Amino acid sequence: MNAAEKPYQITGNLPDQAFFLLLVFGGVVFSSFYWHQDWGWVLKDALMSTLAFGIGVLGMNLILYYYPAGKFRSWPALMFSILSGTALVFLCRLIWKADLFGDPSFLVFFDASIPFRLTVAVLLFHLLALQIMSGKTTEKDFQLIQQGEQYQKLTREAELHYLRQQIQPHFLFNSLNSINALLGKQPDKARQMVQGLADFYRENLNKDPQKWESLEKELAVISQYLALEKIRFGHRLAYEIDIPDELKKLKLPSLMVQTLVENAVKHGLYGTTGEIIIRIEARRLKSLLVISVHNPMDDQSLKLAGTGFGLNYLKRRLFLIFGRNDLLDCDQKSGIYSATLKIPLVK
Helix, strand or coil, rough: CCCCCCCCHHHHHHHHHHHHHHHHHHHHHHHHHHCCCCHHHHHHHHHHHHHHHHHHHHHHHHHHHCCCCCCCCHHHHHHHHHHHHHHHHHHHHHHHHHHCCCCCCCCHHHHHCCCHHHHHHHHHHHHHHHHHHHHHHHHHHHHHHHHHHHHHHHHHHHHHHHHHHHHHHHHHHHHHHHHHHHCCHHHHHHHHHHHHHHHHHHHHHHCCCCCCHHHHHHHHHHHHHHHHHHHHHHHHEEEEEEEEHCCCCEEEEHHHHHHEEEEEHHHCCCCCCCCEEEEEEEECCCCCEEEEEECCCHHHHHHHCCHHHHHHHHHHHHHHHHHCCCCEEEEECCCCCCCEEEEECCC
16 A cells, blocks of 8 residues: 555554643543542542543544545544543442442532533644644645655656667668668668667667766767768777776766767767767766767858757756756857766765
């Protein structure tokens, strides 16, 4: 049974209810001894009143068990307290009247103290009813918060899965286009690329997009990807990786850097015939792992290509994981397009 279906537990208020019972016992002992000063009658009255109050507590729990949680109102608590207090006082009177304790003369004193007993009983039951109902309301609110958090988590996971399913065909179609371009003129390279593509997907297809991996493993994925693209573009594609060894053990969500590199290849090579160098850099800035990917790109190519699905996917994924919109920056200066990814480091 999940949190949303968990019923209200009567035993959840036992410490408070035990306190009320002790309060009743002590109050009756004090008041009876003050007025009557007979320890025999005092203890009998205290035990009987406490027993009757305990029965009333049980009855109130059973009644309020069916009261809708989260719909707290003061008038039902007052109504229950008046009914329970009145029933308690007259139950005690019936017991004394029946001479169960062998002291019928005490009934005179009891009748004289009915207004006082009724007032105290209603007050105590009212406090108890408020405590029970507010406890149910608090429990309901907590369940709603839990449900909301679970719903948000499931929604984020579903959207991440959807985005991942979108980005995988995106890369696959690019690779198939590359293979198609090689089939006619360079079939050996096409076969080599098919094998490389199979190895790449065997390694990365089932990766969890929410799993964190070391930067070193991400670089291995990038090397696989660039090896595939280099088969197609040959000497036109070169790359440099400038990442200190001490940063390679830092972790980040999987396949994020690959998206930046894929975007760099797309903007740098597609639509051009010259050679390009893609530079991958990383540094640590306080509590952030900052990764930058640079590629040559003229202004006209930028206008034609746009940001592409890959970067939009990455921005959305960063927001779903970190709840921030400032973790991806793109800039173009002096013919160099730069995409900078900032990953908050998790201790």
